[in-house]
Amino acid sequence: MEEAQVGKSSRFKRVCVFCGSSTGKRNCYQDAAVELGKELVARKVDLVYGGGSIGLMGLVSEAVHSGGGHVIGIIPRTLMGKEVGLLNVDGYYNSLLAFIDKAVDDGFIKPFQRHIIVSSPNAKDLVQKLEEYVPVQDAVVATLRWEKEQAGYNFCLQADISR
Amino acid sequence: MEEAQVGKSSRFKRVCVFCGSSTGKRNCYQDAAVELGKELVARKVDLVYGGGSIGLMGLVSEAVHSGGGHVIGIIPRTLMGKEVGLLNVDGYYNSLLAFIDKAVDDGFIKPFQRHIIVSSPNAKDLVQKLEEYVPVQDAVVATLRWEKEQAGYNFCLQADISR
Numbered sequence: 001m002e003e004a005q006v007g008k009s010s011r012f013k014r015v016c017v018f019c020g021s022s023t024g025k026r027n028c029y030q031d032a033a034v035e036l037g038k039e040l041v042a043r044k045v046d047l048v049y050g051g052g053s054i055g056l057m058g059l060v061s062e063a064v065h066s067g068g069g070h071v072i073g074i075i076p077r078t079l080m081g082k083e084v085g086l087l088n089v090d091g092y093y094n095s096l097l098a099f100i101d102k103a104v105d106d107g108f109i110k111p112f113q114r115h116i117i118v119s120s121p122n123a124k125d126l127v128q129k130l131e132e133y134v135p136v137q138d139a140v141v142a143t144l145r146w147e148k149e150q151a152g153y154n155f156c157l158q159a160d161i162s163r
Numbered sequence: 164m165e166e167a168q169v170g171k172s173s174r175f176k177r178v179c180v181f182c183g184s185s186t187g188k189r190n191c192y193q194d195a196a197v198e199l200g201k202e203l204v205a206r207k208v209d210l211v212y213g214g215g216s217i218g219l220m221g222l223v224s225e226a227v228h229s230g231g232g233h234v235i236g237i238i239p240r241t242l243m244g245k246e247v248g249l250l251n252v253d254g255y256y257n258s259l260l261a262f263i264d265k266a267v268d269d270g271f272i273k274p275f276q277r278h279i280i281v282s283s284p285n286a287k288d289l290v291q292k293l294e295e296y297v298p299v300q301d302a303v304v305a306t307l308r309w310e311k312e313q314a315g316y317n318f319c320l321q322a323d324i325s326r
Contacts, residue, residue, distance in 0.1 A: 025270035092269070095262035102258060107188035 037063020
């Protein structure tokens with residue numbers, strides 16, 4: 001091979017994957033599941049089971065396992081409440097995302113809650129986006145700290161975040 | 164009043180309502196929440212809390228309570244796994260329904276699972292639809308029984324239902 005496979009680093013020790021317990025009727029979903037498994041292996045990220053070992057879930061775990069990655073069968077509490085990545089294969093989640101945006105527009109989901117969902121049509125981009133993800137709360141804290149230093153005023157941070 | 168309010172009967176002793184813990188940004192949602200509460204009172208159906216007592220949830224329970232209906236604060240186990248009614252105010256759930264239909268088309272949700280969701284743009288129609296709801300399993304049993312009587316063959320019911 002001319003180009004050696006360079007191991008990518010990741011800020012994640014593990015990710016929890018939820019997907020279909022069936023494989024679906026179209027090949028693109030199965031291909032994407034395998035791609036995702038390979039991407040996790042390339043980044044040395046462990047896989048945490050969010051579903052069963054059949055269907056798409058089985059394909060992801062098989063890809064991680066056969067690539068030498070670790071597969072963990074339970075969901076640690078510490079994974080809860082983190083950012084959510086949607087692998088939006090061939091626009092599968094477009095309507096769901098539209099619904100979530102509608103709920104934000106109409107005042108039932110707060111914009112900072114919407115922000116935890118990132119999506120991409122392929123595994124590589126999705127994992128990259130998750131790597132680069134900055135929680136809104138942290139972003140607000142950073143901005144406020146900067147603004148406070150600049151202008152010297154005080155903010156009620158909690159009110160700002162929960163607005 | 165020329166037309167006396169005739170008490171409607173219901174096959175439901177109670178329904179569990181989930182809705183926004185905020186009131187949303189548009190009046191139509193608040194109006195619909197109150198309408199739903201009134202419809203439950205008219206049918207003498209008790210309300211089971213699926214959410215908090217604020218926002219739209221608060222409006223529904225207020226309407227039931229002030230109409231003389233019963234409001235129950237917990238979700239009984241027996242309510243789980245029943246049909247689901249979406250009060251699709253001004254098309255709020257259209258994208259979610261489109262997503263669910265996509266999931267059925269692509270083989271991730273079985274058609275009989277999709278069938279448990281009924282929707283309507285107004286409370287009166289929605290409750291009426293729920294009243295008339297026939298579970299697919301029951302419908303399949305009825306059809307199979309009829310077909311068996313007509314043609315004399317045996318079916319593997321479980322396989323048929325889980326197809």
